[in-house]
Amino acid sequence: MNSQQWIAKADKYIMKTYGRYPLVPVRGEGCRLWDADGREYLDFLAGVAVNNLGHCHPRVVAALQKQAGELIHCSNYYHIPSQIELAELLCSHSFADRAFFCNSGAEANEAAIKLARKYSREKFGADRYEIVTALASFHGRTMATVSATGQEKVQKFFDPLLHGFRHVPFNDAEALHKGITPNTCAVMLEPIQGEGGVVVPSAGYFREVREICDAHNLLLIFDEVQVGMGRTGKLFAHEHFGVVPDIMTLAKALAGGAPIGTMLAREEVASAFGPGTHGSTFGGNPLVTAAAVAAVRTILEEGILNHAEEIGEYLLGELESLGEKFPFFVEVRGIGLMIGMELSVPAGDIVKKGLERGLLLNVAQDRVLRFVPPLIVTKAEVDQMIGILSGILAEM
């Protein structure tokens, strides 16, 4: 079937939860995708920061193929070698001592919310359950994570929301301090807000956040679902800010494109979860964790972090030079390959024109073009993207 035929069928059978672009990708390699009509695209969205190693990275493909032939799934009633290896890898490269595995970012945040509540209830009493999060944050689409998310557009239609969340402005330690009550048990923040429009906090913000948490015995939870796994040029984005959380969640890029989520914590906090307290049928199953072990090792062993940092600086510089030619340009911001270009006009049409010209991009918060290409993107691919984007901006 060609793209048009697939889209007609989708129109008939698929729920309309997404405003989808008229594109039917059927094959990918590196930073390229091909659609059902054989047309090629340069992918600067990377499955929304999922395909950090590009499409079909050979080490991820090999791990999936090998594991699929040995054991695809078994229950968490048993021990799963690739899950254990992945936990060891993540713990040995982070502050964390233990990992819990699930299937998505929202589920990882659900696990973090449950762990924070249980830990705090046992340590400080049943009144300590409230979690402070940021306005314009995004933590997922389940009821608890919708309640945690600080965006009305995500929450409307779904009242009553879950009790026990309070939202304060991001990058404002004073506001956070004021938002803390005797009921607060934790603070949950993205190190860089992704869906919120690629918002990088000021240098001292997270140190102040950590101090506030320590002063009030609150857990600090970092949602690194989007910015983790090398996206910013470090394995975890919080490493840029010199602050260590108590709990961290990961998902998107963790398994090189396979669906996975994890919640990591230091020992004292993790110990609040005993047998029967939380679980997931598919969480950390052999297939996805084999892919994740391959993906994490590739990031660590193949110079991906340095490359992301260097090529990110190059992309940022190129976007800045390009933007400065146009009156509707506001600024470029980001770290590594987590980059946003803010305009004073809606950016939706730019994405549509990009698609027509073989470039995949996306918009956050209406006026921010988001650039989250695979971390393996080359200078030549950046130049090609800048060429296409420059043609589009010139027509505006």
Ligand SMILES: *Cc1c(COP(=O)(O)O)cnc(C)c1O
């Ligand atoms: C994407 C995202 C989520 C939700 O992840 P899902 O896998 O879609 O559930 C949560 N937090 C952040 C910061 C995200 O970017």
